[in-house]
Amino acid sequence: MDTEFLRTFVAVVDQGSMAAAARLLNITPAAVAQQIHTLERGIGTPLIARVGRTVNITEAGARALPRARALLRDVADLRTVAKDDPSAGELRLGAGTNALTGMLPDILARMVGRFPGIQVFIKPGYSPELHRAVDNGDLDAAVVLQAPFALPKTCDWELLREEPLVVLAPARMADRDPHELLATEPLIRYDRSQWGGRQADQYLRTAGITPRERFELNALNAIAVMVDRGLGVSLVPDWARPWPEGLNLVRLPLPMPCEPRRIGVIWSRSTIRIRLVQAFLQESRAAMASSNA
Template sequence: MDTHSLQAFLAVAETGSFSKAAENLFLTQSAVSKRVAQLEDQINSRLFDRIGRTVSMTEAGNALLPRARDILLRLDDAKRVIGNLTAGEIRGSLSLAASHHISLHRLPPLLKQFSEECPKVELDLQFAESEVAYEGVLKGDLELALITLSPEPDPSIHSEIVWDDLLHYVVAEDHPLAEFNEIDLKQLTDFNAILPGSNTFTRSLVELLFQQHQLELNVTMSTNYLDTIRMMVSIGLGWSLLPESLVDKGLKVLNVVDSEPVHRNLGIIFHRDRTLSNAATHLVEMLRSER
């Protein structure tokens, strides 16, 4: 059982397609099929059912999937442990993902400092939604991620708060709610809300708050890009909760008297079973000094 066959198996399992797996691995489709077939011969079990263009995992495939991820994760871990023995030298590659908001408003000075202090590190930086980056770390595809932290992280995920993000209720200056010196949450439900998507950690925080007051949100538009939400609020399309860094002179901050302050935690995550490279360890130490 070799790593190339396991990587091909994982790619097909995660994409549900031999052709997409081939694209992701920069291989031909026949090469991916051959590697999966070799693995099936080695374990004497069919891993996928191929019916027309539909690819689905068999019972054996579902049983192998978490173990294949674990094998590859431990192999990567062994490489990092050995690589870290080189007198603590900081070099090699670092796979990192950051949410769009953190990338724009928190990361630039840190990246500049990191690149100056660690010039031999090849940074593989991805910009992704927090939930996507979270899954990448959980699966072992990413070494680190800087995201909005999950309220209920998987036991395998180590998370640390780096920044406390205070969220403000905001509307455009000519919005009907802007006329009030004080409002309550019930009044907000009478107007359109513009919030991140329902599958996001930030949206979960807001929904929980309103559920605790037995109120139902009136969400008419959603996008996971907070800068886009700010734009839509500024032209009067609805109200939202936005970080302090996005509240500019075109917005009115509402005084919602029956709402406790709304905070979301921004921070770093990595897999508990993964030995961090020297490069990742250095970045984590830099982030800890930000607190």
């Protein structure tokens, strides 16, 4: 059985369609379909049910999926163990949306410069799911928000960046009081179901502000564009650049103290790639120090 076909099967399930999996794997949709067909023929049962342009996993596929993920992890581990060079191999990372564009590229540029033989798999996602992925061994490390709960004993976390809350407003409102803006202008709310959004909600409650809510979403770049278009103001963390270009905004500091959004690295102590994780941590610290200089 070709493990690449298993990788294709997992990609199809995770992406929700063969076309999306093809883009991820950089192969054609026809090649994805052929690999899935060959895998199903080898196993002897359908794993994927095609429904128009989307796919659903079958009961047999659902039973096979955890084993497929585990086998792919074992193959990656085997490659790492077989290499004599501890600085080579595959590092499996996760990163939140803003970290993917604002922090991770600089860190990876330093990593590749130091370890040209390294391969990096990057899984985008939200912090709660990335925490779970590190804890269960699917990822070696992830750049995530600090968890509002105690970490499992198998994991460690290190702070890289603190992002204070600011009021995001059109530039023409630069001379107005931040609390007055939050109380009188329509609010584009940072999603309260997410860890960062809860901090903004807690600040509004502590300040006794009942906002005029208009929108609620978990997409900071989109919030910035909506504020620029005059749809309202927002209370958000002062997240790492780059931001969308051409925006005419101000970031107003808050008059009351508040907890910042904290971003750092969580990693598994038991990963066999701990040397690469330690190197990633070292380059992360250096990249953050350079950005703050």
